[in-house]
Amino acid sequence: MPVTDVTTDAEALTMTLTAEFAAPVERLWEAFTEPRQLERFWGPPGYPATFTEFDLSAGGRARYHMTGPKGEQFDGVWEFLEIDGPRTFTALDSFANEDGEVVADMPTSRMVFTFAPTATGSRLVNTTHFDSAEALEKVVEMGAVEGSTLAMNQLDRVLEGLRAYAAGKGTQTEILDDTHVRITRLVEGPRDLVWRAHQEPELMKQWLLGPDGWRMSVCEIDPSVGGRYRYAWEPVDGGPGEAFGFDGETLLSEAPRRAVTTEHMTGTDYPSTLNDLSLEEEDGATLITLVIEYPDRQTRDMVLATGMTEGMEASYGRLEGVLERVG
Incomplete structure (x- = not known):
């Protein structure tokens, strides 16, 4: 499986996921920045993502929802802060309502995606920063560690192609x-x-x-x-x-x-x-x-x-x- 480690740090207020892929950095960057590819793995099994908006620019915004097996919908928005392709991008990740408005009483986190070459392909390090220990704990309790692991372990088939x-x-x-x-x-x-x-x-x-x-x-x-x-x-x-x-x-x-x-x-x-x-x-x-x-x-x-x-x-x-x- 691509994901090699997921750790949480209550002092640094972070959750960090590391994954290894047998694909070059440029191909990994493409998968994360092209919405039709991104939605094939962003949601964990049973909760596929659909991106309805995607403006990859500083100050731009992405909007998506994940649909559960009984039709339940979970909405989110990203606000892109920094982009340095194909090496890294940073975005604020917020829970949203069905109109794409940020839900104020739910945690907003800052996600930093870093892509680096390795001897066999590339490495993803995704570090998510939280504002408080309570926000980190709440997201972990909602299944963020398990969900992100299952989601990223779907990326191989996108990078390789189905055949x-x-x-x-x-x-x-x-x-x-x-x-x-x-x-x-x-x-x-x-x-x-x-x-x-x-x-x-x-x-x-x-x-x-x-x-x-x-x-x-x-x-x-x-x-x-x-x-x-x-x-x-x-x-x-x-x-x-x-x-x-x-x-x-x-x-x-x-x-x-x-x-x-x-x-x-x-x-x-x-x-x-x-x-x-x-x-x-x-x-x-x-x-x-x-x-x-x-x-x-x-x-x-x-x-x-x-x-x-x-x-x-x-x-x-x-x-x-x-x-x-x-x-």
Whole structure:
């Protein structure tokens, strides 16, 4: 992972994050100063950022919001103070309301980003300065250390490009923490078509099958927010295994970029998971990212032990065939 250290200093009133990247300083600077690239990693998993304003000049301002998995929105603004590209920039970072106005009773901090060359690429040092120990403590309690670590650890795939990052690696499963898992798979095909393949029953029945020997017997979807879905699978021609299914609700839908749903095993009292699907397209390929939130570590480990990753890889392999035929 790129992040090598995050420390807080109650005496200096700072939080400092250090990360190493196999990319030159100029490429790292570009990722932090081009809003379409910046929003691909600035928010941690489950809280992607959208920059609606970005004036990279002394006295200029950037405005953004992060959207949570249930549609909740968290707004922020930056005021750029000093810029010396590609080496460093400094900005005031403030919480904001939905109109972009600074929230006075929340901490405003001063962020200093420094980019330096190394023997293998470049190093980022991000030092955030606070006005008081109370402000530092409040931000840490809100999850700033964990959130910034998860966010910056997403930067590799932006710097490398999606093909270099994921092509040929198949379905990858990463444990993010006790209750969150991230699954990624690059597929050949445009994002609009990949989105359709996740939303239209006639397409889903062709690929969302898991290992060989199963068929999708039920595929009912209302993809609108608040809509319900129900999937079921059964063995082909009386093969081994018992029929099973899942049901849930759509909590967020931002076509063709993101969909968040609950997932519950039909007919059981197992708790639901939260499934956050996002799609990124680059050079004719789409990176599928699924962040799953489990109720606890035990449930997470139980599900991973079922061979979920291998089953998803079989399905994604079929998906590429569907995309080729339909596209």
